[in-house]
Amino acid sequence: MKLATYKDGSRDGQLLVVSRDLHSAHFATGIATRMQQLLDDWNFLSPQLEDLYQTLNQGKARHAFAFEPQRCMAPLPRAYQWADGSAFPNHIDLLSRARGAAAPADYMDDPRVYQGGSDDLLGAHDDAVFADTAWGIDFEAELAVVTGDVALGTGADAALDSVRLLLLANDWSLRHLVPGELAKGFGFLQSKPATAFAPVAVTPDELGAAWRGGRVHLPVDIAWNGQAVAHIDAGAEMALHFGQLIAHIARTRRLRAGSIVGSGTVSQRDATAGYGCIAEKRAREIIESGSASTDYMAFGDRLRVEVLGADGASVFGAIDQRVASLGAGG
């Protein structure tokens, strides 16, 4: 099943069922009006939406209309939790080496997960608004899951059963604010402004065999100002699967339905796969030549992130954002 949220002037938007090929859509009105409502009452509401989804895919839904991803908010425009992991050792390794540090050896036993802000999540075509390019504006392409309720102490395998939806995200980062926040130890706050999400949330079954072992085994394509900069396998080098990331959070507290848990920047050791964030590109430059030659993003830059399935069709729709200046009323 594929779902999205249309802008309607409200804070939570309007829940849509979207056809598998992303061509058509149907309001979920009569079943649920908001995405969180579905997550709150998944077992009762999701079968009804599945029925509508099948009807829509068969071209038989009576009030279907053309799907316009430009009209989408984030699938969850605001969420009660957004916790983001760092599950790709290559990402940790590159960034550590570039600053002359050793990568932590214990990432499998002691996952890196930070609590992100979730009160304001961006739609796939929303401008990403910043006040200052001197902050080092960077993207981070990643996969994420939306959970149901997860009990305190749930283990990694059982945690996977809580996965309700898969998302594609762009975790905007302000790189020059990161060192200060890392040093304080209080985590990322100013360095992690609002995260953006692809238009469509999908149930794991939509991915078929590409969803296995708690990972999304599909490539993430990234284009920066129209130029391809990445074609990175989101599963191959994800050392910790989503169940392990959820279990890390659940060790001392339960998670409530609608919690979003991210993988961290997708990353591959093979440099020809490209980079899931500019910080990695710069890290490779620093390691190779002693200094970074690639700048972070400028106002007016565009970023596109997309995942194509084995059939070549877009799974989540594309994130396609413009970096905008607050000063320009952007």
Next chain:
Amino acid sequence: MKLATYKDGSRDGQLLVVSRDLHSAHFATGIATRMQQLLDDWNFLSPQLEDLYQTLNQGKARHAFAFEPQRCMAPLPRAYQWADGSAFPNHIDLLSRARGAAAPADYMDDPRVYQGGSDDLLGAHDDAVFADTAWGIDFEAELAVVTGDVALGTGADAALDSVRLLLLANDWSLRHLVPGELAKGFGFLQSKPATAFAPVAVTPDELGAAWRGGRVHLPVDIAWNGQAVAHIDAGAEMALHFGQLIAHIARTRRLRAGSIVGSGTVSQRDATAGYGCIAEKRAREIIESGSASTDYMAFGDRLRVEVLGADGASVFGAIDQRVASLGAGG
């Protein structure tokens, strides 16, 4: 105006107006059913609730009933944001000195604020459930505010205008998990399980002159297993006011209505005022004698936190929780 949320089997509970003396209450049905709904549409809904509040205080509300704080969820049982500051230099100073480190000198220019989990907030009388006392179970008594929408780049003074409600909180902390999370730099996740809140949220005008300069100038009383351990002024040594904490968050992103922002553990240099968390008590012991003699909390322990107004009456109602073991089905 005073507001609370009654348990009704739903995730968000039922919004109540509570009389100033906390003796009686009235469902807000017909105006708003949930606290977040009020925050989403404050300007339209709050005057209607104020009218009901006045009627209730006059004893003229037709369907009033006795207020039972035991039936309360957190005023916001789940929130889109819970960001917690560390605004009391004495707290930072004591904890730094106890581990042989210097307190950071820049806390006024570079506030300590961490992003907390907000998908599961505890009611004032809910058990605080933990799996293991070896984690170092500690309380942290603090004040918090609930904001309306705050624009990106809002300054400290303007940010104060966004304060809609004041809360009293107990930010449960697992002390022995803190050093590892501080070292990772990703912030507090496992070390900060679900936070509890006093039954009643109050509008700032309820405090009269005690709400000034963006601070709550009232003492916080804490009793651990029935023994008073603190009578700490929540305003006197709060170096950063709530507007400054909100502005710190708003530097790189806007805040959306219903964001909760905390002061961090209330603290006073005068040791006779007691301690707002056990970690401070232990820090004083370590500084004075080289080792800590006070243990963290045990299963079955009780913690009570309350703020009395100048008139001696409870402002928010009391937090009164039991530390329970997950293993005991607690």
